[in-house]
Amino acid sequence: MRTLIFRTVAPYIASLMLLFSIFVLLRGHNDPGGGFIGGLIGASGLAIYGLACGVATVRRAIRVHPMSIAGIGLILAALAGILSLPAGVPFMTGLWVYPTILGSEAALSTPMLFDIGVYCVVMGAITSIALCLEEYDGD
Amino acid sequence: MATPDHAATAVDLTAALVAAPIPAADWLVILPVLIPMVAGAIGLVTRWRSGLQWHLALGALSLTLVVDVMLLIRVATEGPIVMAMGRWLPPFGISFTADALGATFAVTAAVVALVATFYARDSFNVSERRYGIFPFLLLLMAGVSGAFLTGDLFNLYVWFEVLLISSFGMLVMGSEKAQIDGTIKYAFLNLVATTLFLIAIGLLYGVLGTLNMADIVGAAQRAPSSAPLIAIACLFFFAFAMKAGAFPVNAWLPASYHTPRIVVSALFAGLLTKVGVYALLRVLVMLLPRQADAFSGLVAVIAALTMVLGALGALAQSDFRRMLGYLIISGIGSMLVGVALATEAALTGAIVYAVHSMLTMTALYLIAGVMAARVDGSFDLRRLGGLYGASPLLAGLFLVLGLSVAGLPPFSGFWPKLVLVDASLAAGSRMLAFAILATGFLTTLAVGRVWLYAFWRGGPEGTADGTRTVLGPAGDTAAADRRGTALLLPVLVLAAAIVGLGLWPAPLYDFAGVAARGLIDPTAYIGAVFGGLQ
Numbered sequence: 001m002r003t004l005i006f007r008t009v010a011p012y013i014a015s016l017m018l019l020f021s022i023f024v025l026l027r028g029h030n031d032p033g034g035g036f037i038g039g040l041i042g043a044s045g046l047a048i049y050g051l052a053c054g055v056a057t058v059r060r061a062i063r064v065h066p067m068s069i070a071g072i073g074l075i076l077a078a079l080a081g082i083l084s085l086p087a088g089v090p091f092m093t094g095l096w097v098y099p100t101i102l103g104s105e106a107a108l109s110t111p112m113l114f115d116i117g118v119y120c121v122v123m124g125a126i127t128s129i130a131l132c133l134e135e136y137d138g139d
Numbered sequence: 140m141a142t143p144d145h146a147a148t149a150v151d152l153t154a155a156l157v158a159a160p161i162p163a164a165d166w167l168v169i170l171p172v173l174i175p176m177v178a179g180a181i182g183l184v185t186r187w188r189s190g191l192q193w194h195l196a197l198g199a200l201s202l203t204l205v206v207d208v209m210l211l212i213r214v215a216t217e218g219p220i221v222m223a224m225g226r227w228l229p230p231f232g233i234s235f236t237a238d239a240l241g242a243t244f245a246v247t248a249a250v251v252a253l254v255a256t257f258y259a260r261d262s263f264n265v266s267e268r269r270y271g272i273f274p275f276l277l278l279l280m281a282g283v284s285g286a287f288l289t290g291d292l293f294n295l296y297v298w299f300e301v302l303l304i305s306s307f308g309m310l311v312m313g314s315e316k317a318q319i320d321g322t323i324k325y326a327f328l329n330l331v332a333t334t335l336f337l338i339a340i341g342l343l344y345g346v347l348g349t350l351n352m353a354d355i356v357g358a359a360q361r362a363p364s365s366a367p368l369i370a371i372a373c374l375f376f377f378a379f380a381m382k383a384g385a386f387p388v389n390a391w392l393p394a395s396y397h398t399p400r401i402v403v404s405a406l407f408a409g410l411l412t413k414v415g416v417y418a419l420l421r422v423l424v425m426l427l428p429r430q431a432d433a434f435s436g437l438v439a440v441i442a443a444l445t446m447v448l449g450a451l452g453a454l455a456q457s458d459f460r461r462m463l464g465y466l467i468i469s470g471i472g473s474m475l476v477g478v479a480l481a482t483e484a485a486l487t488g489a490i491v492y493a494v495h496s497m498l499t500m501t502a503l504y505l506i507a508g509v510m511a512a513r514v515d516g517s518f519d520l521r522r523l524g525g526l527y528g529a530s531p532l533l534a535g536l537f538l539v540l541g542l543s544v545a546g547l548p549p550f551s552g553f554w555p556k557l558v559l560v561d562a563s564l565a566a567g568s569r570m571l572a573f574a575i576l577a578t579g580f581l582t583t584l585a586v587g588r589v590w591l592y593a594f595w596r597g598g599p600e601g602t603a604d605g606t607r608t609v610l611g612p613a614g615d616t617a618a619a620d621r622r623g624t625a626l627l628l629p630v631l632v633l634a635a636a637i638v639g640l641g642l643w644p645a646p647l648y649d650f651a652g653v654a655a656r657g658l659i660d661p662t663a664y665i666g667a668v669f670g671g672l673q
Contacts, residue, residue, distance in 0.1 A: 067271070071183030078177045081169075088160040091169045091235075093226040 002052065010052030017045030025119045026112075035115035039122025046123075047130040055135045058127075066128035073120025080114035157226045167210040168222045168235045171245055171284040174203045179277030189268035196256050196273040200280065204249040207284075211242040215650065219657070219667035221290065229290075229668050230351035236290030238664050239654035240490065244417050245287040247494045250636070251409035251501045252280050258505050258629040259402040272312055276406070279305035286414050290668060292340055292350040292426075295418065299336065299382075303329055306411060309403045310395060321398035328391035332381035339374035346371065353668035355426045356661055372430035375422045376438065383415030384468050385475060386445040392468060393452065397460035397518070401508035404460060408467050409501035413493055416474045420489070424481050425658045431481070439479035443574035446472030450581035454588070459507050459518040462585060463500065466544055469578055470496040476559050476575065480566045486655035488558035491647055495551040495640065499543050502633035506537055509626045510593060521600040523593035532627060534594045539634045541586035543641070546579040551640035554648070 021042035028034030050058040062069070081092045089095070096109040178199030182192055213220060219238040223229055237245070256276065263272050282302030289295050311322040344350055346366045347358040362368060381388040392412070396404050423431035423438075431438070449469025456462040470492065477489020511518050513529055527534045543550035556575055563571035596602060640647055657664060 065186070067186065068184045071180045071274075074180035074183065075177060078173060078180065082173070085163070085166060090157060090161050090222050090224060090226050091166070091173075092224045 007052045014045040014049035035118030039119040042123040043126035046127045050134045055131050066124045070121045070124030073117045077114050077117030080110040165222045168237045170206045175277040176281040179274040182274035189265045192268045192273040200253040207246045207249045211246050214242045219664050221667045230349045230354035233294045234290040241287040247497045254629045255406045262402045275305045275308040283410050290352045318398045321395035325391050325395035332378045335378035342371050353665040368430045369433050372427040379415045379419045383471050384412045393464040396464040405501045405504035409497045419478050442472050442475035442479050446578040450578045453585040457520050483655050485562035487651045488555045490651040492555035502540050506630050520592045524596040524598040527594040543637045545583040549641045551637045554644045
């Protein structure tokens with residue numbers, strides 16, 4: 001797998017896929033997409049990077065252990081539910097705010113926070129599995 | 140792909156949403172799931188701080204127990220409590236619903252998990268803690284609590300998955316041949332059961348158009364007689380019986396429960412099969428009672444066979460841990476009597492038996508760990524011996540637990556068996572009454588065998604009468620003695636609960652009676668889901 005062509009383009013493909021995964025994540029509330037599929041795309045990006053440049057490179061590049069990303073995701077998803085407590089509504093109720101950021105209105109919500117949590121859980125867990133499998137593959 | 144303006148898409152949803160503000164006390168319904176889940180996530184992030192893991196788990200589970208007890212008290216005073224997730228009114232939103240049955244199971248599960256965690260302080264080395272054994276434990280507990288408290292059938296499936304995945308992680312830890320072998324059997328057969336459960340859910344949704352438990356009760360009564368509800372109830376029974384470890388689909392339990400660390404076995408013994416029993420009670424007795432009645436004769440036969448064959452299996456084993464696996468199965472048979480007869484008395488007995496079994500089986504696995512640590516770490520009955528002389532306290536505790544699991548007074552196992560025998564005779568099923576009594580006898584023999592070998596005999600197999608040789612653990616015996624005594628503390632707590640429930644059974648009985656009546660006549664449950672929220 002480690003041909004020169006693959007090694008040269010893999011970083012670009014991986015970064016494009018990560019960017020695309022965030023795009024898919026954020027459009028998820030109103031259009032097809034969302035945290036789960038976004039996380040899968042992100043994890044495949046990292047897996048491709050690992051195939052081309054080695055697992056150690058990926059581990060260095062993401063700095064934290066992938067399972068920690070999954071743990072942070074789980075915390076974010078739970079936080080999206082807990083925010084209902086001060087608002088006096090049942091667990092997991094969607095709460096929206098519309099702040100104006102840089103002149104344009106942004107719709108921020110707890111469903112989005114939950115989706116980001118799902119994204120992190122899926123990306124962390126799948127990346128963790130993929131990197132383990134690649135490590136055993138005579139790396 | 141223009142992002143629609145939020146104002147333009149706004150639909151009037153007020154009719155579909157919970158209008159009244161939610162009192163903070165209603166959060167008690169969701170907190171037993173939320174606390175272990177968040178703590179598990181924190182544990183996952185801080186895995187490299189291996190010293191922190193145990194404290195985190197212990198703190199989170201203590202908090203869970205406190206919340207569970209508060210929930211139980213509220214359920215006891217006010218009846219079922221409901222919280223509609225995401226503010227969507229049932230039957231569309233998932234309504235977490237705590238009734239007497241769910242709260243009883245949740246409290247007992249929290250006690251068992253907390254005690255086992257306390258025992259686990261020195262059970263895992265640094266690399267095993269970094270592997271994430273405590274986050275797995277916490278997520279398992281989140282799944283178990285969720286299963287007991289959810290009011291939605293598909294959500295129940297989700298919690299089953301959560302606890303199953305976590306249990307895989309705990310089973311496979313160590314990755315030795317025996318553990319992988321046990322995990323594969325456990326994983327495969329449990330996935331088959333889960334898939335059947337999912338298929339049954341799909342069919343039920345296709346027939347009734349709802350998965351909210353409170354809604355299913357009415358929908359099943361109104362369903363036309365041509366609806367294939369009996370077949371669906373059979374599928375549910377098959378799937379949950381497999382989870383619970385009922386004969387003949389219990390091969391996974393004795394094949395896997397003896398492979399992991401003893402404290403993991405103890406947790407599984409206390410929690411996992413009982414989730415299957417809970418699901419059986421909930422689905423067959425509360426949701427589809429008339430349909431389940433059509434094959435209650437079959438359930439009775441399976442209950443009797445599970446009991447007797449479990450006890451016989453326990454007699455046949457020479458490994459202490461394998462024997463305990465068969466004792467779990469035998470206890471499941473007693474709980475199935477409640478499902479088979481579905482009378483108030485039988486259900487009360489089954490619920491009390493479940494509480495007793497969770498406490499006793501966990502305690503037995505933990506004491507097995509202490510006993511093995513006293514000799515050379517072996518669970519082989521042929522190698523145990525001389526423990527009476529080594530530790531009279533250990534011997535006394537084992538006697539309490541052994542007599543309790545056999546169903547002898549004055550311990551917690553006696554009363555539910557008495558009630559179940561009585562209920563079987565009242566329902567005209569002498570076969571079940573005889574099976575329960577025969578099982579008690581066989582279990583006494585099985586436990587007596589361990590007592591004879593491990594405590595009365597002077598040493599391992601081959602020791603001459605009147606002599607004493609204990610296979611001591613390698614190294615400093617005084618330190619091993621201290622460690623063994625420290626490990627006895629959790630067992631002592633459980634044994635105290637077992638004696639307490641044996642001597643003073645009335646409060647548990649009364650509450651289990653409330654739970655049983657709630658299963659037979661779920662009006663209060665349905666009223667809480669649909670009435671309290673408008």
